[in-house]
Amino acid sequence: MENLIALLIGAPLLGAAVLLCGGRRLDRAGHWLGTLLAAVSFVIGLALFADMLGKAADDRAMHQHLFSWIPVEGFQADIAFQLDQLSMTFVLLITGVGTLIHVYSIGYMEHDERRRRFFGYLNLFVAAMLLLVLADNYLLLYFGWEGVGLASYLLIGFWQHKPSAATAAKKAFLVNRVGDIGLSIAIMLMFTTFGTFAFGPVLESAGETGEGTLTAIGLMLLLAACGKSAQVPLQSWLGDAMEGPTPVSALIHAATMVTAGVYLIVRSADIFNAAPDAQLVVTIVGAVTLLFGAIVGCAKDDIKKALAGSTMSQIGYMILAAGLGPIGYVFAIMHLVTHGFFKAGLFLGAGSVMHGMNDEVDMRKYGGLRKYMPVTFATFGLGYLAIIGFPGLSGFFSKDKIIEAAFAKGGTEGWILGAVTLLGAAITAYYMTRVMLMTFFGEKRWQPDEHGHEPHPHESPKSMTVPMILLAFGSVFAGGIFGIGDRFVNWLKPVTDYEHGHPPISAMAVTSATVAVMVIGVGLAYLQYGRRPVPVVAPRGSLLTRAARRDLLQDDFNHAVFVTGGTHLTRSLVYVDHSLVDGVVNGTAAGVGGLSGRLRKLQNGHVRSYAVSMFGGTAVLIAATLLMRAV
Amino acid sequence: MSFPLLTATAAVPAVGAILTAAVPAARRTAAKWLALLVSLVTLVLAGIVFARFEPGGDRYQLTESHSWIKDFGVRYELGVDGIGVALIALTALLIPFVILAGWHDADPLETQSKRWRPTQGFFALILMVEAMVILSFEATDVFLFYILFEAMLIPMYFLIGGFGDRAHSGTDENAAAQRSYAAVKFLLYNLVGGLIMLAAVIGLYVVAGNFSLTEIAEARANGSLEMASSTEKWLFLGFFFAFAVKAPLWPLHTWLPNAMGEATAPVAVLITAVVDKVGTFAMLRFCLGLFPEASKWATPAIVVLALISIVYGALVAVGQRDIKRLVAYASISHFGFIILGIFAMTSQGQSGATLYMVNHGISTAALMLVAGFLISRRGSRLIADYGGVQKVAPVLAGTFLIGGLATLSLPGLAPFVSEFLVLVGTFARYPVAGIVATTGIVLAALYVLVLYQRTMTGPVKEEVRSMPDLRPRELAVVTPLIALLLFLGVFPKPLTDVVNPAVRHTMSDVQRTDPQPEVPVQTVEAAK
């Protein structure tokens, strides 16, 4: 059975290879092939899952060792996989949602002449992401880690003729690279500390080394997670990443890749458990991002950017939960999965809307779309309810647990974190309601564009709606299936050894508080956007609003500090290289030349001056000889 | 005695060079095919060397030894260790692609006199360089190595100065001027380095009385050859200076951008992917092998210089306007990594450095050759003159991107393996240096992606609208290289197998052992 693990990755990889090298002759069938192979991978995943369920909880983990990757003196890196419950969860999420989005893309990318390549990239992504979650050592994980980075680079910049897209892609890759520094340093630390970086040995013996080292490793891992999962301070790329086609946003920048950071932290649970300081930092990062994303989400008029902000904030929840330790890991993952469903659904919905609106993304130009595209409305609505944590829907279960866990952290920390999570829940409800109202309610606000043809909103083809419907199911029931009876908790227990936290206040109180803040958030949004018409041109807005529209000035900061500073640095270095380093050499050459020119003058063509030099020379010779004898 | 395989490997291209040069002016194409054929035969021979080499065997294998210049204590001594084998393979592997890529670079212009036979000369010189480089990887006699080290400058010099890139901004005159400036700069830098090394070589003779690498190392090991530490330091510096110019190490690097900028892309590849490797190779074999103590003494300074090269090279690369100069500075940064790996003096570092030499050769070749194809289409080296190429020539853009990704050492492509090994190896001994070097991966991403974005993406520029995509010949050049990058990126074992023992020997030369992990957990076997 283990041997199937490689196939999980192999199928989409094959797809990528064929589609990218195949050339134009595959244009007609390419998308079907891609989708098929993704589905194959999903089926294999299910098979393995079934097999896994058949086993006892503790020996469910499977290993497959393909071959030794980098065999060097005292350094062993293998191409080897480990499939345990945690990985399994991801496998199913990735392949499942991935397949749906492949299907969706068939319709969405129908009119793009480079559709084949798009599917190639998607397959490449799926393969890389699976490698990431299946690796049994950190270096191989790094491999997948960069692989998804590459796929995301290619897909964000898929419409390369748009400079904005190309720039966004580059930005995403660079910011991720900054995070990667963290990951590689972490791996180096592991190597110098444990002599290896395979999950098994490292995690088992994590306790044996000093807390300082572990904290360092933990923080480095966190840095990596920040890059991948768009956490403060490395979150700036996610908003721009929306330049990519919407299915990409749904799959990579909502459901799967951006959650890799959470996976990394949960995977390294043993290290973090032994390094409380690192954990604290993790929770702080999570909390900050949670609010940051939420605030940004409130201000954006671009529907995808609003959703991106929401993604950021939701991942903030997960990171925070992961930072809480054993009481949080499970819920981090659980929220990750449910979020995978409803956020993917929301994005696909947004995509469907844009599809009907000539790719208009400004919500102020929407309005009243519910009657034009009912299916989209329905699915989007369910996703909406799920994310704001409407009782009974999946978001409710996962988020509520996190909030509980946050309080359960105990002490002031617990209170602060709990408060933050609650506040986050309120804001989430607010901005999601805002999105909902601006898009589907109120009267239509769109006008003909400069070419004069007015958008004719219409429902999307089956290939797009079906995945949306399926995801909607996920958003509705996933939470219940997981949450009721702690199924999910027991499922993951072998990996993350869950311990039940005891919040200072009863779980019931937390839940009701959650619901309450949710209602408040919805109410506020309704007052602002439901009661009175939405202005087509965005009002100037408060200082905070304006800052939030600019991602809370994050980009301005980066630009001022890194871009401008960097440009000056390189310019000056180029100058230094040319005039200083090179100048010294050329200077010496010129010096010798000048000397030569001057000495040359002595050769003035007059015999007598030659004779003088000989005479003088002789005198010197005599003097020197006598002197030598004298001394 | 057995068949002199090593000599043959070097002799074939040498003879081939003479034959190619002899081809009459009219039969230009014949000369090209002859050169290609010869390079392929050499490749086969190199393959045999690779196959015949037993990782478990002696340090130097396939050895040959003949008396040559008794009075100078010079012998014609050949032998290869794993590092030599790997680099010979690299050289023999790249030359056919270089020749194929430069197929039309040396076709004579109408204006030139009929007796002037540039094409024959071009390919003959390339083969001559190949012969000398291969022999220098095989030489186990310091003097023999020195001779080749110096002599290979001459053909390189003519390749750079005689066959400039026809794509240049400005008039032919100042292009010619720049070209000969670049050529002279290349030659003088390396010649000065070589002459300083000559002094050291003579000094070595005075101290040791012969030039046999093995004998000297042995004598040093068993103490029969005492060397005053000051002497050893001076000799080391003499050798290292020459190699650092060749490598090139900051601040001795400025000849490289000129040379690579002015030369045709294939020649640029020859410089950076093949000839410069002799420098790093020699550091590993001669500096560490002959002067272990001095090497350790100099390590801190060298590590610092290497770090400067890494960061500085990358930053300056970001600021370049000329595609080929950008690649040149990128190479400087990479050479920084190689030297860092060598002088970290850990198994990982040195294995990494060796792999790095090979991988950097392949990746730079891929990137540079595609860049050459691009430049030859548009007739300009300036990044600003391009834009949106990806739309009109997707395959070219794709291969260019892969070359770039290899340059920024993306996992899955060969350079990642070596770069990570170097980083780990360095970090294990000098954590701070390791961390500083790690920033290089961000800067690499920066210059590669900026280059790709400015040339390939965005709206299509008028001038490139009619640009054809890669032709079959060009594909034949690029595809194998990329395949190789992927293969070695996932399965470098064939290389590491031959390299590991050599590294073990070097480590014992310098009497250094790897730092042990602070928590000696069960070894990898146990983990599995």
Added chain:
Amino acid sequence: MNPVNYLYLAALLFTIGAVGVLIRRNAIVVFMCVELMLNACNLAFVTFSRMHGNLDGQIIAFFTMVVAAAEVVVGLAIIVSVFRSRHSASVDDASLMKL
């Protein structure tokens, strides 16, 4: 009389000759100064010969005279031909080749 004085004289003559070479312009005169130096050498030889009581010095003097004569032949030939082509025997005029 102490033969050493002859040596001093020889040295004096030699120096006079050398200085003459350095300061005189006319090629002929310069050449004569060289001859003077040679004769100074002769004087020295003869003196030393006398002091050492062996004939070598005197014999060498004869050789020197012959050589001097040969030099005159060659030298005058050259100088005269130069004079004929330049109408000047000044060594300073002959400076086509310099630097």
Added chain:
Amino acid sequence: MNALAVHNLWTTAAEPLNKIPAPKIEYTQLAPVLIVVGAAVLGILAEAFVPRKGRYLAQVFLSVLALAAAFAAVVGLAAGGYGTTRAGIAAMGAIAVDGPALFLQGTILLASIVAILTFAERRLDPADHGHKVDSFAAEAAAVPGGDHEKAAVKAGFTTTEVFPLALFAIAGMLVFPAANDLLTLFIALEVFSLPLYLLCAVARRKRLMSQEAAVKYFLLGAFSSAFLLFGIALLYGYAGSVSYATIADVVDGAVTSVNPALAGTMGNDVLLLIGFALLLMGLLFKVGAVPFHMWTPDVYQGAPTPVTGFMAAATKVAAFGALLRLLYVVLPGLTWDWRPVMWGVAIVTMLGGAVVAITQTDIKRLLAYSSIAHAGFLLAGVIAATPSGISSVLFYLGAYSFVTIGAFAVVTLVRDAGGEATHLSKWAGLGRRSPLVAAVFAVFLLAFAGIPLTSGFSGKFAVFKAAAEGGAGALVVVGVIASAVAAFFYIRVIVLMFFSEPKADGPTVAVPSALTTVTIAAGVAVTLVLGLAPQYFLDLASQASVFVR
């Protein structure tokens, strides 16, 4: 003549004459010199008796034959062991027949043969009034551009005297390094200098420059030989003899005078040191060491190029031979006095030559300065004061002389309307117009620059190695720096030839006859052979590196 013999004559003169011991001359061992001198004399007679038409052929034939015969004689002597076991003093102590002498004589003779071939070249210039012309004036005595000259040209006169002159010079050069007493040294010096003065004056084109070169060379040469002679006088005063052996003994204190009258002179070190310095100056002038080098560029430039090549090669060989013998045979006891001085000279010579050459614009002057730099490198070997030093210098001389002659031979080929186009700008793009010639010249330049696989490198390595072993490591470093500087201007010429576009009015490359071709070919062959497989010649040199006393 040997002092003792003379003395006997003097004392026996008082007694009634019954017997005069005839001086004993070993003709076989002197054969090389005698052959050449004889040929020279015959050449003079030929000038007198052979009709004008036949002279050229007769002279060329005679000289080549004589030189070949002389070389054969040298080889014979060497084979006969006179270089090693049977080495000894000949001609009553006047001439030493030993390893260095034979090696250098062989080198000189070989160099002379190829040089003479360039003398005889008559294809380079178009025939004038139907008469083939060589590089020498129709009638050297005639006023340049005068009617007389025109007439001479019309009549097809040629200066075939150059061949006997050259032979005389060669004879002198053969004796110079073999001279075993100071008198012979001086005579040999004059014998080879005087003909050279004349040879410089007889260029066919640019006669004014040629004559000027002759004047300069002559005056300075005479000046320096005067110094040399005075030095000899002082040494004679010091030792009471001019024989190397005796002087050496006196220097070592083996012989002390009994005569109180000599208290002031005999063994007076001031005499010794000043005399030595003057002697040294005379030799350094000939090898063209700074600051006695200033004649070199002008003379090299002005002289007819074949003569320049001949001088540059053969004179250096002879002069260095004499210098070696002087320092190793006469003054080994003074090593600690002369070494520091020579250090200084070597350093300024290496650096001075290399640095000034950078800014030269005339190819012949460039080569002149390069020869100065090379003199410096050779001095480094001389200073080693070890047998390997001697052998390295011998080897270097052999390698260098052929490169030089070859290089100057190439210079004669590149011509335009005004004769040889020696200005560097004229050489632009030569590699494009005639790749072969340019390539050959490039080989010579690379050899000068000491690039591996050329004879230049082997020689340089040998010399530097000897110097380093002799404890002159610092000198090696200076030498290396000088080489780096020198490399620059050799490379400059190569750049000019290959990388710059040819000018429209550029010079043409004359197609030489077999004579020059042979010369150049020999040059290339020696350059490469000594570069790739120098072992045999190194052995030769090291066997020949023992001076007889």
